[in-house]
Amino acid sequence: MGSELQFYCEDCELNFESEPDGTGYEQAPCPSCGDVCMTVAFHEEERHRSRADRAAFVGAVSPIVFTGYGFLVPLFCLACVVVTEITAEGITKDDEYYQMHAWPLAFAMACAGTLCLVTGKRLAERFEQADDQTGNEETEDDETGDDETRDEEASVPDTFFSVEMPYWGPILFVVALVSLFSRGL
Numbered sequence: 763m764g765s766e767l768q769f770y771c772e773d774c775e776l777n778f779e780s781e782p783d784g785t786g787y788e789q790a791p792c793p794s795c796g797d798v799c800m801t802v803a804f805h806e807e808e809r810h811r812s813r814a815d816r817a818a819f820v821g822a823v824s825p826i827v828f829t830g831y832g833f834l835v836p837l838f839c840l841a842c843v844v845v846t847e848i849t850a851e852g853i854t855k856d857d858e859y860y861q862m863h864a865w866p867l868a869f870a871m872a873c874a875g876t877l878c879l880v881t882g883k884r885l886a887e888r889f890e891q892a893d894d895q896t897g898n899e900e901t902e903d904d905e906t907g908d909d910e911t912r913d914e915e916a917s918v919p920d921t922f923f924s925v926e927m928p929y930w931g932p933i934l935f936v937v938a939l940v941s942l943f944s945r946g947l
């Protein structure tokens with residue numbers, strides 16, 4: 763009886779104690795449905811592994827989607843679209859106005875583009891300041907240990923799908939024009 767293990771049947775969602783079925787693997791038939799089941803420890807390990815895989819996937823993909831403050835680009839777009847839609851429908855008292863006219867979306871994209879341009883340029887200025895600081899520090903003394911890590915953080919560009927934030931300004935202006943002309947006023 764010393765060799766009894768905790769097993770788990772996924773189909774029956776049932777924990778049970780049993781001896782391994784003698785195949786050499788840590789598996790045993792479910793007392794309820796008869797299917798071959800793996801140990802509780804195996805299922806836990808499986809869960810840990812899939813969670814680790816997911817974390818690794820997110821870690822690998824998120825720098826492709828955005829770096830630095832690049833996540834602000836879609837947020838600006840969403841915020842501008844929502845504000846424009848609410849405003850347009852508030853002014854016209856027409857719930858369908860936004861859907862029926864092209865210019866509010868074009869206006870929202872142009873606003874988001876302006877925000878990307880202005881904010882992107884502002885954020886990029888912090889690199890120049892960081893460069894100035896390191897320039898001064900190098901002439902004053904040679905304490906670099908902490909500065910190097912700070913510079914690395916500061917020099918991550920703010921990108922969304924590999925495009926730096928200020929360039930999203932003209933891109934969104936083009937999107938605004940295209941949406942205007944493709945749907946008509």
Ligand SMILES: [Zn+2]
Nearest residue numbers: 771774792795
């Ligand atoms: Zn079962």
